[in-house]
Amino acid sequence: MSWVPKRICISAFVCGLLAFSLTFAAGNDNVWAEPSYAIAMHGAPALPADFTHMPYANPGAPKGGRLVQGLLGTFDSLNPLIVRGLAVQQIRGFVVESLMTRGNDEAFTLYGLLATSVETDNARSYVTFHLNPLARFSDGQPVTSDDVLFSWALLRDKGRPNYRQYYSKVAKAEAPDPLTVRFDFGGAPDRELPLILGLMPILGRHAVDPATFEDTSMTAPVGSGPYRVGAVKPGASVTLTRNPDYWGRDLPINRGLWNFDEIRLDFYREANGQFEAFKRGLYDFRVETEPLRWHDGYDFPAARNGEVIRDTIETGMPKPFEGLVFNTRRPLFSDIRVRQALTLLFDFEWINRNYFFGLYGRSASFFAGSELSAYGRAPDERERELLKPYASHMPPDVLEGSYRLPISDGSGRDRIALRTALNLLSEAGYDLDGTVLRQRATKKPLTFEILVTTRDQERIALAFTRDLKRAGIEASVRAVDAVQFDQRRLSFDFDMIQNRWDQSLSPGNEQYFYWGSEAADNQGTRNYMGAKDPAIDAMIAAMLAAREHPAFVSAVRALDRTLISGFYAIPLFNIREQWIARWNRIERPKATALTGYLPETWWYRQVPPGDPK
Incomplete structure (x- = not known):
């Protein structure tokens, strides 16, 4: 089976960039492929090369405001990529990006992010990523193939066990030029590896000291994502601020996402105290997992008068x-x-x-x-x-x-x-x-x-x-x-x-x-x-x-x-649905992703002048 190549435009800044659908020859694992804007684990990507936004995002969502999330627990590290410490997991995604990102309406399909395109062969014996020349870390430094190789080696040797396990399967890694990186798998029978590497977090060589990488740290990481780490109160809260110079803000994959100027993560030591804080409006939404509370715990004034909205979301995912x-x-x-x-x-x-x-x-x-x-x-x-x-x-x-x-x-x-x-x-x-x-x-x-x-x-x-x-x-x-x-x-x-x-x-x-x-x-x-x-x-x-x-x-x-x-x-x-409670100052798209709720697609409600709410 062969797929017809398509000419695409990845963003308004990279018009004319060619990316082609993967071309495979039936029965021949050694056929080389042309670059593609996306890669699916099985079958073809659901979205065409010229998609304008993800179907579960509102491309017209207003920017601004603040989202406060209440989390149970605490933290003593800002590095979620290592074993030591209790890290703030939201750093991954909001601050540190990967080469590609998931399409949340599909089982497992990745679309270009730091990488504009990807290529592999029918056997998936290798994968090559072509980086977006506009990609920048938050300090203005360009994202290069050297940073990708550095991140791969660092996480293979010093990262969490899953990174060590996955990335050690790479037999050879090389950078033919500053915007291209290739990984060869040496015959490893693992067709998921190109996608696993596509989701690899990318760190800047200039911003990381390998000697201290495995130590817990409150030093804010330098990432290429839409947010930067702002105020940190150890064990209590972390504030992420939207980077106004974020390089990827106009990519189709990001339209309608990352809408809040500020995201604050507040940590609570005890579940009942966490819920009481929500009732007082101290944070904006909660994912409810307790049926008793969902059944009769939301009978408080703000929930009765509509200030707190309860959403029951059916997902297409296996039940937890x-x-x-x-x-x-x-x-x-x-x-x-x-x-x-x-x-x-x-x-x-x-x-x-x-x-x-x-x-x-x-x-x-x-x-x-x-x-x-x-x-x-x-x-x-x-x-x-x-x-x-x-x-x-x-x-x-x-x-x-x-x-x-x-x-x-x-x-x-x-x-x-x-x-x-x-x-x-x-x-x-x-x-x-x-x-x-x-x-x-x-x-x-x-x-x-x-x-x-x-x-x-x-x-x-x-x-x-x-x-x-x-x-x-x-x-x-x-x-x-x-x-x-x-x-x-x-x-x-x-x-x-x-x-x-x-x-x-x-x-x-x-x-x-x-x-x-x-x-x-x-x-x-x-x-x-x-x-x-x-x-x-x-x-x-x-x-x-x-x-x-x-x-x-x-x-x-x-x-x-x-x-x-x-x-x-x-x-x-088994929880049959996702139970989400949110204050009505937070709005979300009408469409829901296959995976369920996605706070990165939400936005702060713009209150008209004179509206008491």
Whole structure:
């Protein structure tokens, strides 16, 4: 199949720049390609080369005003690209840009940003980026291919584990000229790598000291993005100010974005205090994740009179997976039968009815609500072939798609679930000794700690300990602040935690970071459960090697099936929509992106003279 080249104009400043759609020859992986304005993981970009703005942005949005966001937690660093410290994550994107940027109405498509165009071959054995000659850092220095190579090497050697993992796959990197950089992959079978490199954060060689890069720092980074770091109150707030000389303000990809003159990030240590601050108008919007609060917590004057608006947003993304995570590095949880038994003992029906007004759904899938989910779905022939070497180690009902999460009678005292769980625990070597469950060989009681950091997590954990006590299991709940929780989570210093994973419609290399065997012993990754399963690694590899969408979907479903089979976490609930509350001084486009809400597309409402609001 071949695509016809198109002549495009990337911006008003670069008219006449040629960018061509990728030209592939069927069956020939070595065919070279012409530069393209965009690249998709599978198929072709949805937008044409001459697009004027993103469909979910309002190109006529007014500029000005301030957006205040309230965040739970704290920070001690302005560098989100390293392991150490608790960083302000918004620096990435608002201050530090990448070569390309996501189209948020597509599964995984990148459009030019610092790079005007990209090229690769059918095998995706290399990728070349052509930089925009107008691109500048906020201090006025041009963005060059030398900065790209510097950023790649720095993050490969000193960055977060995901950067080290991804960028180490590059076999050779070179800069033929100041505006061109090429990465060769040495035959690595990873078709996502060109896109991963397209999302690489770009730092200026002149503005970074490699010797101190890994140290936490409150020094504001120099980026090429639309905002610069302004006032910083350590642990309390960070103010980002819009750069009036931002080089990319007229790019089609940016029209209607980055509308506020100032964005202030205020940090709160406690969830209830954070909500009370919102009710007083101290910050402009919040993403609600607590059904009880969404159900009856917004009955305050500003919400009743329309000053606070509540938006319920349906997305096209897989539903987030929220679960109580077993740390299988602990001997207690290394036995899958123990994990299965504890899953049976969690009474979701009682908790959902009594705590959440029945607003939550539940699924064992890590890609729930999408075509990528294997839950309740029989495998197709491609899946069966992928799973064949590992099928003997998988529960037959999970493999065949008939497995369902246990449904209790909702009484909080389900005898059938208790009996089944105790039978599994007996198989694992545990017996009831009066009211205490003990290991048969050592007589040690089965006990563990659930680490929590919010009152909502604590409430769920306490309800679970009640269910566990009926089985003779003594679980304690330890509440710690956000800083300590994050430190212990990143270092895998816990028995059980509550955690959430958000997935896209185009999962890729990050799956190794979430569940890959290598990540299990690498602190700072998100493999909190310590999964080490060759089946998981093989399914991720198959997913990355897929060229066509049907093969990709089968590989992701096979991955989902292996994760479900491992019983690595007790599924808690699925949030069916995004719940957003905002003061009416903040407006948003009518169109919503596939990924959901995007504050970068919002703007400050211009109040007419004489309007009391």
